[in-house]
Amino acid sequence: xxxxxxxxxxxxxxxxxxxxxxxxxxxxxxxxxxxxxxxxxxxxxxxxxxxxxxxxxxxxxxxxxxxxxxxxxxxxxxxxxxxxxxxxxxxxxxxxxxxxxxxxxxxxxxxxxxxxxxxxxxxxxxxxxxxxxxxxxxxxxxxxxxxxxxxxxxxxxxxxxxxxxxxxxxxxxxxxxxxxxxxxxxxxxxxxxxxxxxxxxxxxxxxxxxxxxxxxxxxxxxxxxxxxxxxxxxxxxxxxxxxxxxxx
Amino acid sequence: xxxxxxxxxxxxxxxxxxxxxxxxxxxxxxxxxxxxxxxxxxxxxxxxxxxxxxxxxxxxxxxxxxxxxxxxxxxxxxxxxxxxxxxxxxxxxxxxxxxxxxxxxxxxxxxxxxxxxxxxxxxxxxxxxxxxxxxxxxxxxxxxxxxxxxxxxxxxxxxxxxxxxxxxxxxxxxxxxxxxxxxxxxxxxxxxxxxxxxxxxxxxxxxxxxxxxxxxxxxxxxxxxxxxxxxxxxxxxxxxxxxxxxxx
Numbered sequence: 001x002x003x004x005x006x007x008x009x010x011x012x013x014x015x016x017x018x019x020x021x022x023x024x025x026x027x028x029x030x031x032x033x034x035x036x037x038x039x040x041x042x043x044x045x046x047x048x049x050x051x052x053x054x055x056x057x058x059x060x061x062x063x064x065x066x067x068x069x070x071x072x073x074x075x076x077x078x079x080x081x082x083x084x085x086x087x088x089x090x091x092x093x094x095x096x097x098x099x100x101x102x103x104x105x106x107x108x109x110x111x112x113x114x115x116x117x118x119x120x121x122x123x124x125x126x127x128x129x130x131x132x133x134x135x136x137x138x139x140x141x142x143x144x145x146x147x148x149x150x151x152x153x154x155x156x157x158x159x160x161x162x163x164x165x166x167x168x169x170x171x172x173x174x175x176x177x178x179x180x181x182x183x184x185x186x187x188x189x190x191x192x193x194x195x196x197x198x199x200x201x202x203x204x205x206x207x208x209x210x211x212x213x214x215x216x217x218x219x220x221x222x223x224x225x226x227x228x229x230x231x232x233x234x235x236x237x238x239x240x241x242x243x244x245x246x247x248x
Numbered sequence: 249x250x251x252x253x254x255x256x257x258x259x260x261x262x263x264x265x266x267x268x269x270x271x272x273x274x275x276x277x278x279x280x281x282x283x284x285x286x287x288x289x290x291x292x293x294x295x296x297x298x299x300x301x302x303x304x305x306x307x308x309x310x311x312x313x314x315x316x317x318x319x320x321x322x323x324x325x326x327x328x329x330x331x332x333x334x335x336x337x338x339x340x341x342x343x344x345x346x347x348x349x350x351x352x353x354x355x356x357x358x359x360x361x362x363x364x365x366x367x368x369x370x371x372x373x374x375x376x377x378x379x380x381x382x383x384x385x386x387x388x389x390x391x392x393x394x395x396x397x398x399x400x401x402x403x404x405x406x407x408x409x410x411x412x413x414x415x416x417x418x419x420x421x422x423x424x425x426x427x428x429x430x431x432x433x434x435x436x437x438x439x440x441x442x443x444x445x446x447x448x449x450x451x452x453x454x455x456x457x458x459x460x461x462x463x464x465x466x467x468x469x470x471x472x473x474x475x476x477x478x479x480x481x482x483x484x485x486x487x488x489x490x491x492x493x494x495x496x
Binding site: 194215 | 437438439440441442443444445446460461462463464487490491492493494495496
C-alpha cells in the first residue's frame with residue numbers, strides 16, 4: 001500500500017506538470033482513475049489524506065477536495081466522514097439495466113462488453129413457468145448473455161421472456177429494457193432472491209477465476225405497470241466484483 | 249431419493265393407521281413435516297405426485313391435495329404448476345424481524361433460538377458512523393447475537409444502534425424491533441447490500457460447517473418514519489440455509 005501511494009504521488013506530479021490547460025482537479029481525478037484501471041489501486045484501498053496529498057503534490061487542499069468530490073460523484077471512490085477516501089471497484093447489481101452496468105464499468109476507466117450467447121425460443125421449463133405465470137412448455141424467449149469488463153467475463157445472465165413480448169429479437173441491443181420500452185413495456189417492480197454457492201463447471205468454463213471465490217446468484221422477476229411478469233432472470237456473478245443492492 | 253420416498257410412504261401409512269381422531273390431511277401434513285425435521289427429506293427434494301401418494305397410502309387425492317395446500321401455506325413446501333411439490337427448507341432473510349425467523353423455523357418443525365453474545369456501548373467505528381449518520385467515536389450500542397436452529401448455529405448478526413435510542417438494553421428480548429416499537433420507533437425502510445465470501449476463522453469458530461459453503465453477508469440500514477437511521481447491521485448467514493429476498 002505504501003508503495004502504491006508513492007507511485008500514485010509520482011503519477012500525480014507527472015500529470016500535474018504536463019503542459020496542457022486541463023483544470024488541475026481534473027488532472028488529479030484522471031490520474032486516480034488511471035491508477036484504478038491499471039490495478040495500482042484496488043477495491044478497498046484507502047487514499048492518502050487530503051492534507052498529505054496536498055503537501056506531496058503542491059496542489060491546494062481545496063483543489064484536492066474538488067478532485068475527490070468529482071471521483072465520488074462518478075462512483076470511483078467512497079468517502080466516509082473522518083475515515084478517508086476508499087477506492088470503490090465493485091459493481092452494484094440492482095435493476096437489470098444494461099446501462100447501469102456499462103456506466104459503472106466506464107466510470108471505473110474500464111471497457112464494458114456484453115456478448116449474447118443465445119436468443120431463441122424454447123419450451124418454458126416448469127420452474128420458470130410458475131414465475132412468469134405462463135403455461136409450462138409454452139413458448140418463451142431464452143436470452144443468455146455474458147458480461148465482460150475489459151477482457152474478463154464477470155457475469156452470466158439468463159432471461160426468460162414470454163414469446164409474445166418480443167417481436168424482433170435482433171432488435172434487442174445491449175439493453176433488453178431499452179427494447180421493452182420501445183414496445184411500450186415498462187418494467188416497474190422487481191422481486192429478487194439472492195443466494196450464494198461455489199462456481200460449478202459451466203460457470204468456470206466461461207469465467208476463469210480462483211475457484212475459492214463464491215458466485216452470487218440473483219433470481220429476479222420483473223413486473224410491468226399491470227403487475228404482469230415480463231421477465232424472469234437468473235444472474236451468476238463473481239462475488240468479488242459484485243454486490244447486490246436494494247432498498248425497500 | 250427413491251429410498252426416502254419408500255420410507256416416507258411407510259411413515260405415512262403408519263401415521264394414518266394410528267387410532268386417533270386427527271383429520272387425515274393433518275396426519276399427512278404432520279408426517280411430511282416430521283420427515284423434514286428428521287432430515288429424511290431435504291431442501292429441494294421433490295415429493296411423489298399426488299396420484300402416487302394417493303395410490304400408495306389409500307388416501308383420496310382430494311385429501312392429499314388438502315395436505316399439500318396446508319404444507320404450502322406453512323412454507324414447508326413450494327408447488328410449481330406441473331412441476332410437483334418441492335421441499336422448502338431455506339430461510340428467507342428479508343426484514344430483520346426476529347419473529348420472521350422464529351416463525352419460519354417453527355413452521356419447519358424445528359426449534360429456533362437466539363443467543364445474545366453482546367449488548368454494550370462502544371465507540372462507533374468510522375464505517376458504521378457514516379451509515380448511521382452519527383459522529384465517529386460517538387456512543388453506540390453494539391448488539392451481537394447468534395441464531396440457532398435446533399442445536400446448530402446458522403447466522404451471526406451484529407447491530408449498531410445510536411446509544412440514545414436504547415434506554416434499557418436488558419429489555420431487549422429476541423426481537424430488537426419489538427423493543428424499538430415499545431419506544432415508539434418504527435423502522436420503515438431498509439437499504440441492503442448483499443455479498444458473499446468464504447467463511448473466515450471467526451465465523452467458523454461459531455458455526456461449524458463444511459468450509460466449502462460460502463457465507464451470505466447482508467448489510468442493512470434501517471430508517472424510521474423520519475428517514476433517520478436507527479440501526480446498521482451486518483449479518484453473516486450460512487448460504488446453504490438462507491436466501492435473501494426483497495421486492496422494490
